[in-house]
Amino acid sequence: MRRYVMAGAWVIIGFLLQSTIMQTISFANVSPNLLIIITASYGFMMGKKEGLIVGFFCGLIVDIFFGSVLGFYALLYMLIGYCNGLLHMLFYPDEIKLPMILITISDFVSGLTVYFFLFLFRGRFDFGYYFFNIIMPEVIYTILISIFLYLIILKINQKLETLDNKER
C-alpha cells in the first residue's frame, strides 16, 4: 500500500519540480524531463499496471496546466509507462544500465511524438533542427538527472516494499 501512496507522491513532486526548479536550472532553454523518469521507472520497477497509471496522471496534470489538447500527454505518458512495464520481467534492482537505456528510449519517443503531432502537423518541417536542439539535449540532460533520481526512486520503493511485506 505504502508503495502506491509513494507513487502518487512522486507524481506530485515530479510535476512541482518540473514546472518550477527544473525550468530555472535549464541549460540553453532545455530542461530535463522528470515526469518521464518517474513514469518509466515505475513501469519498469513495478509492472504494466503501475506504469500506465503513474504515466496517465503525470500526463494529465501537464495537460491541465500547460497542454493545448487535454489528453495528449496523458495518453503518451500512459503508453510509455505501459511499454516500460512490459519489460518488468527483466528488472533486477542492482542493474542500472537497463533502466538508463529504457529512460533514454522513453524520452526519445516522447520527444519525437511531441514533435510529430504538435510541430510537424503545423508545418514545422525542419526535423534536424528540432532533433539536435531540443530532443537530443533534453535526452542527455534527462539521463544525467535520471542516474540520481532513479536510484532515489528505487531505494525508497525497496524500503517500502520490505515494510509492506512485514505488515502482511
Add this chain to the structure above:
Amino acid sequence: MRRKSKQTLPPKYLLFALSVLCVVMIIASFAMDLSNTPLNNAVGLVFTPMQKGINTVGDWTSEKIENLKNIGDVLSENEELKAEVVELNDELNSMQLEQSELENLRELLELDEKYPSYEKTAAYVISKDAGNWFSTFTIDKGTDDGIEVDMNVISGNGLVGIVTSVGKNYATVRSIIDDNSEVSAMVLSTEDLCIVHGNLQNMEDNQEIKLSGLKDQDNEVEVGAQIVTSNVSDKYLPGILVGYVSTLDMDSNNITKSGTVTPVVDFEHLQSVLVIMEKKTQVSDTEEQ
C-alpha cells in the same frame, strides 16, 4: 514476490479504458472550450500554493547568489548610471515642457488620450511549461481575482501574452514567443499591418520572433522600427509594444515583407506580470467611435 491472486483488473483492459478516455478528452478539447472546467479548479487548488512556495524559496536563493556575483558589476554600473541620471534629468525637463504643451493641444482638440490607461492587476509567475517545446506559464491569480480567458498580459515595457485558461486561483498564459502564438500587429510609425508569430527555432537561435505579411510598398519600415499590437486584432488591445524589427526581407511574392522582431520583454527572467482587466471585445465599442 509477485502476487497474481490480488490482481482485479488486467492491465490490458485498464490501458484500453484509459486510452479511450484520453481519446474522448482529445476529441472533446477540439470540439469545445475546456479552458475553464472544475478539473482545472480542483488541480489548481492542490498545486498552485505548493508552486508558489517553491518559487518563493527558489527566488530567494537565486537572488542571494546573483547578489554576490554581481556586486562588482553593480559598483561600476552605479558610476555610469549616476552620469546617466544627470543627462536624463536634463532630457526630462525638456520632455516635460513638451508634454504639457501636448496636453494643452489635446485639450484644445478635445481628444482622449490615445491609449486609455487600462485597469491592471499584478500577478506572479509561479510555474513554467513542463516541456521544452512551448512557452506557456501559470500566474497566481485566477477567476477569484477577476481574470478571464483572452485577457492581455503585459510586463512593464511590453506585451507578454494572453490568458488561455483559468482556474480559481491560477491562470495559464501563452506568451507571444510560444510556437502557437499569433498576434496581429502593426508598425507604429507607418501603421502597416503585419502578423507576429512565435517560433521556437528563431527564439532558440536569436531570441527573436517572426514577423510576416507586412505590406510596405514605399520601403518606409526600417530595422529598429517599433511593432505594436494593431487595432484590428480581435483579442489584443491596440497599441501595446511588442518589440523592434531586427531583420526584414522582401517575400518571394514581391508584395509583402517578412522578418524577425526582437521582443522587448525578457521572457527568460519573467517573474511578475500585469494582467489588463479589460478584454478587447469589451472595449471595442468605445474604441472604434
